[in-house]
Amino acid sequence: MKCTTLRPDYQDNPIDPRAHSTCNIWRDLPTTTIVYDLRLSGHVTLTVYKILGLEVAILVDCLQPRGRHSTKLDACALPSGIYVYRVRNGISVKSGKMTLVR
Secondary structure, eight states, X not given: OOOOOOXXXXXXXXXXXXXXOOEEEETTBOEEEEEEEESSOEEEEEEEEETTSOEEEEEEEEEEOSEEEEEEEEXXXXXXXXXXXXXXXXXXXXXXXXXXXX
């Protein structure tokens, strides 16, 4: 896992909202990397859901230091569709959308 230190002026929200964007997963490349920045150290969960709310995977569930982090999602077993990932650090939650096309 890659981690770099962020500037110490991130104090309002433990998760940097600029780190979240829409991801597309294509048939030939069934994996994608989700990158997120933590402004504060703490317990982090990163969960993937189908668009209707069914939990598909828990990719991260551990303590992490502040900084940039990334994790891979292997979508080989997932059907085409729209998925949502949620990064939670303490009381702060950010979400992003992914589209899987087969």
